[in-house]
Amino acid sequence: MKQIITQTETINLDALLAHGESPSDGADLVFIGKVRNHSRGKTVIHIDYEIYDTMALKELNKIADEALAQWDTGRILIVHRFGRVNIGEASIVIAVSSSHRDESYRSSRYIIDEIKKRVPIWKKEFYSDGSEWIGDRN
Amino acid sequence: MKQIITQTETINLDALLAHGESPSDGADLVFIGKVRNHSRGKTVIHIDYEIYDTMALKELNKIADEALAQWDTGRILIVHRFGRVNIGEASIVIAVSSSHRDESYRSSRYIIDEIKKRVPIWKKEFYSDGSEWIGDRN
Amino acid sequence: MIRIRLKLFASMKDICGFTEKDFSFEKPVSVNELIEELTGLYPAVSEKKGILLIAVNEEYTDSGTILEDGDTVAIFPPVSGG
């Protein structure tokens, strides 16, 4: 099972994890990426995420399919927010379930690493004294 | 920050994750081990966990300290249930927070692998036609 | 005549001041030629040249790709989601 969601709303972790649970999966691994209050020496106030939504959904689906082809997992669930995300809020949740933990760890790590490389979403960090797009300086 | 808990009560994930959250940690990795409905070809009805509680707490603390010494993480939280745990319920939750995801993945994986090797807790699986201690046949 | 829809994101959107615009050409052009055109209109695009990523019809491709009528081209800096 695979579910990919992009949304502006706050992510409700509990509702999310309860969805599509299988009694045959013994190891859930949940990665939660949150907005930090600091970034390269600056104090962050919030982050705006811009998204190329149709392409982002395509890439997220491809990444999930690649993970499903490599590791025997029962469920992959990816939620990525866009728009304004405040300090401490989750910008991304990746939940991978499988019978055995090795699959969950490998699959989860693959998914987040690929998302960071390929999914067309951009962070603009807002500080007390300005804002900056992340990634442009490579 | 390190918190180690052993309990018979159901694990409340939301309350747990909200506890001790730090705005400087950007990557939460939550491992949730759940009781599966099957095990080596048999249908499992529930599992009883037996614990050597004082020693288990010592070993869990040692494992968390070893992880903290190796990886720069802000928070390690480990909850292990004992007594009867039903299908689909969490028997263990490990939550690791850090600024960067690599630390969280490595620390989390180390902790669950060491727990499986060292912490004096034993599973007795109950089937429709009997029960069995796990691990004795090694 | 071929018509191309151009989409810009993040800093590229800020530099050019739009998110989406249609371009028409007399004959087929490569993505590189489209970027030349864009740089003529918005010189600051040249600062980003080395880092830009290209997608044609929502699939990553390289800047040598020849565009066909009706293609949607997205040009953007390195992604930073997660």
Added chain:
Amino acid sequence: MIRIRLKLFASMKDICGFTEKDFSFEKPVSVNELIEELTGLYPAVSEKKGILLIAVNEEYTDSGTILEDGDTVAIFPPVSGG
């Protein structure tokens, strides 16, 4: 005289029918000698010998360890938590 508290878990508890018992010896004994004693009382312990783990005062150790008065010895099969 030395007094040892013995704790058993999981299948070892089932075999011997107790979770905790005190043993006394005239002179210091090793964990191996304690297991010999236990096997005399509960012959089925011999089936588990190859796999048993030992903790003295809540720290893992090997079966050659010499026990001191007041020590708590735990004997159990491989752990299976998580």
